[in-house]
Amino acid sequence: MVRMSLRHAVLGLLADRTASGYDLMKLFDTSLANVWPATQSQVYGELGKLAGSGLIEVSAEGPRGRKDYAITKRGLDELRSWLIDTEPDRTRRSETLLRVFFLGVLTPVESVTYLSVEAARAAGEHAELERLDAQVDWGDDHLSVYGRLALEYGLRLTAMQEEWASWARDQVGELT
Amino acid sequence: MVRMSLRHAVLGLLADRTASGYDLMKLFDTSLANVWPATQSQVYGELGKLAGSGLIEVSAEGPRGRKDYAITKRGLDELRSWLIDTEPDRTRRSETLLRVFFLGVLTPVESVTYLSVEAARAAGEHAELERLDAQVDWGDDHLSVYGRLALEYGLRLTAMQEEWASWARDQVGELT
DNA sequence: ATTGTACCTTCCACTCTTGACAGGTCAATC
DNA sequence: GATTGACCTGTCAAGAGTGGAAGGTACAAT
Numbered sequence: 344m345v346r347m348s349l350r351h352a353v354l355g356l357l358a359d360r361t362a363s364g365y366d367l368m369k370l371f372d373t374s375l376a377n378v379w380p381a382t383q384s385q386v387y388g389e390l391g392k393l394a395g396s397g398l399i400e401v402s403a404e405g406p407r408g409r410k411d412y413a414i415t416k417r418g419l420d421e422l423r424s425w426l427i428d429t430e431p432d433r434t435r436r437s438e439t440l441l442r443v444f445f446l447g448v449l450t451p452v453e454s455v456t457y458l459s460v461e462a463a464r465a466a467g468e469h470a471e472l473e474r475l476d477a478q479v480d481w482g483d484d485h486l487s488v489y490g491r492l493a494l495e496y497g498l499r500l501t502a503m504q505e506e507w508a509s510w511a512r513d514q515v516g517e518l519t
Numbered sequence: 520m521v522r523m524s525l526r527h528a529v530l531g532l533l534a535d536r537t538a539s540g541y542d543l544m545k546l547f548d549t550s551l552a553n554v555w556p557a558t559q560s561q562v563y564g565e566l567g568k569l570a571g572s573g574l575i576e577v578s579a580e581g582p583r584g585r586k587d588y589a590i591t592k593r594g595l596d597e598l599r600s601w602l603i604d605t606e607p608d609r610t611r612r613s614e615t616l617l618r619v620f621f622l623g624v625l626t627p628v629e630s631v632t633y634l635s636v637e638a639a640r641a642a643g644e645h646a647e648l649e650r651l652d653a654q655v656d657w658g659d660d661h662l663s664v665y666g667r668l669a670l671e672y673g674l675r676l677t678a679m680q681e682e683w684a685s686w687a688r689d690q691v692g693e694l695t
Numbered sequence: 696a697t698t699g700t701a702c703c704t705t706c707c708a709c710t711c712t713t714g715a716c717a718g719g720t721c722a723a724t725c
Numbered sequence: 726g727a728t729t730g731a732c733c734t735g736t737c738a739a740g741a742g743t744g745g746a747a748g749g750t751a752c753a754a755t
Contacts, residue, residue, distance in 0.1 A: 344710090346710090346743095347616055347710085347711085348612075348614050349712090351617070351621075352617055352714070355617070355620060355621035357623070358621065358623075358624050359542075359623070362735090363732095363733070364734065364735090365732065365733050374620070375617070375620070375742060377611065378612070378613055378616045378620065379612055379614075379729055380610060380612070380615050380712090381614070381712085382712070382713060382714075382715080383714095383734085383735085384713080384714080384715095384736075384737085385713085387734065387735060387736090388735090388736090389644070390737090397733085405733090406720070406721060406732085407717075407719075407720045407721060407730075407733050407734085408720075408733060408735095409726095409732080409733060409734085410733090411722095419624065422621065423624060423625065426618055426621065426622070426624065426625055426629075426633070426737090427629065427633075429679055431614040431615045431618060432614050433614070433615065433715085434556060435553065435611075435613075435617045436524075436554070436555055436556070437554055437555070438524050438555075438607040438608050438609070438630070439607045439609065440669050440672060441524055441527070441528055441531070441551070441554050441555045442607060443665055443668050443669050443672075444531060444551070444554065444648070444665055444669055445527075445531035445534065445602065445665070446602070446664055446665045446668075447535070447596065447660075447664060447665050448531070448534050448595065448598055448599060448602065449599065449602055449603070453602075453603065454665075457602070457603075470711080472693075479753080484623075487625055488621045488623060488694075489581045489619055489620050489621070489622045489623055490620055492617050492619050492622075492690065492691075493616050493620055495686070495687070496616060496619075496687075497657050497685065499679050499682070499683050500676075503675050503676065503679045504737080506675070507671065507672050507675050507742095510671070511668045511672075513665065514668065515668075518664075522740095522741090523740085524753080525741080525742090530707065539702095539703075539704090540703070540704065541702065541703050541704080542703095544703095547753045550710060556742090557742085558742070558744075559704085559705090559744095559745095560705085560706080560707085560742085560743080560744080560745090561741080561742065561743090563703095563704060563706095564705090564706095581703095582700095582703090582750070582751055582752095583702055583703050583749080583751055584700085584702095584703055584704060584749080584750075585702080585704090586703090586704085593718085595712095614745060681731095
């Protein structure tokens, strides 16, 4: 039990409102898609474990075997304690950057192509996020207020990535 | 065998020069620390598998059981093919951002503190990278040329993170 | 001569993540 | 009445990553 952010992601979502595993999956695939992706197996598994340890509980049962979960007092304590008392794991892996390290085995022309594609990809993602920003109806609930901060991070990140990739492309271009 | 970037990280390092597992670990702990961290167990395990499949080979044996590995023709082909023909996995997880999503369970003051710490952390990392940049003797080999591009990415990323965290802190501050 | 330190490899137990599979129910439409 | 599609929960196998333990060798300095 070293880290387990997934556990806290589920707790965090349930802190906003009760939800079933199905509901949570939709949130993971939309709001949290670019922050903490998770699969069904993980979510349902985690719900079972969390319920077993009393951090959440079944608050209602609906049709089709639907189970609504609600966070408990202990769960909320655990979530707050995670936010305040523990340091985030900042281990980052970037396959894109890993490839940059090894661009030397390609020809300069091939490297320039790689970085151009990367710049275009970042630009595309940036545009996509801007579209999302304009489209989303930002409410006043927790997830909206702070979710917007997260979206802004995405906007700034993709903008930075595009600038960097363009710059890097030019740097490599000068080698030819 | 879906992704396995670690395999290609090892191949990429060996494309620059021959190395033992011990040598590779030093590279993983320095050059690649912020790009693709790996543990001993992973590296030695991967070396065994790569040698077994003929992508690398033992080029020399030294004292203390040291084995120097060199990339083979097939290994280089595999590396090039990975760089050119396959799309990087861009799945990103950010525990820091995940926490931002759930800042709503804290008081605004606690949230401001969290974001302030985050800004300071980014600033500190940025300064550290600048120090590294000035200190490193950038040579002409592959890892240096392209490693420098990666470092520049880190500089821009940490600068962006500091600006974002400061901005977000002010945003939340306005709620009080 | 001992001792400390750097060197060097290998194995194991555990958690996290992925992807696929399996199964069942309700509501509306044709 | 049958089909379709959205709803909803669960399990399993395998890969990837973590952390640590174990064990041994060469070398230099005291």
